[in-house]
Amino acid sequence: MPAPALRIRGLRKAFPKVVAVDGVDLEVARGEVFGLLGPNGAGKTTTLEIIEGLTSADAGSIEILGLTWEQQGQEIRSRIGVQLQSTSLFNKITPREALDLYGSYYPKRRGTQELLDLVQLEEKADAYHVTLSGGQQQRLALAMALVNDPELVFLDEPTTGLDPQARRSLWDVVRRMKGEGRTVVLTTHYMDEAEALCDRLAIMDHGKVIATGTPASLISELAIPSVVELTFEGAAPEPAAFAARLGQAVERRADLWEIPTPDPKTLLPRLLEAAEAAVVPFQQVHVRRATLEDVFLHRTGRSLRE
């Protein structure tokens, strides 16, 4: 059995005002797309930077592909890929030049044309970096993380700030990385991204891993497969009285009310009765399946989006 792609035990890092990483254990298998999901400030970037060897830890151990930074730093560097912030490139470098230059640092490297094809940047290969869209710049950053043909790739919030179409095209690139047999570790604060892209996830909050599993297992552990969402026309009824009539707790998020339920079919008629009794018509009733957002809300009492 080869060593796992990543094995982390008891990782800790404190800054003067905050413990950014507070006893993190993680294990990532080879070939997985593994996500660190959490709100801003959860400690995802610090965790990643420690793993990448960019920040020192106060405590804990890290094994990357069975190697340690202390013993085999050079070998780790040659076998991992790290996505740089695309903004750190010169304005007047082209994707082709950037990949040629970056590739020249490594003895083992992938061809520039092959990388341009992989991230679908052929058309922009000779355009100045400054003229690329945000999504194209991010795709170039991903290609640069692959120049040394790494077995393990780290991506820090690869789609932050992109529009939905650009995000999806980036997801395709990550899926292609996996298709080529690479392990991908990424951070995100988008639950839809985590759900769509990751084989397994660690949900982080306040420097700690609060849950680990596949997106499906994390959601099914909640035991509330569905959530009924309600909005009212005009003023909403008094929540406590409405919940009492309904015989069920309701969660309010501003104008939107949410009712987690294992059985929406029997809840819906009761809901209509309660609304009729309260004489407040619904504007919208929407049944959706539970998401990772509900997992986070359930475990922390807060929304990922807050």
Ligand SMILES: Nc1ncnc2c1ncn2[C@@H]1O[C@H](COP(=O)(O)OP(=O)(O)OP(=O)(O)O)[C@@H](O)[C@H]1O
């Ligand atoms: N160099 C630093 N000096 C002091 N505090 C820091 C430093 N880097 C991070 N922090 C703090 O550590 C905590 C974790 O930050 P980190 O960037 O790891 O979180 P994150 O989950 O990646 O969030 P984001 O999505 O905002 O980057 C935050 O409270 C942050 O303010």
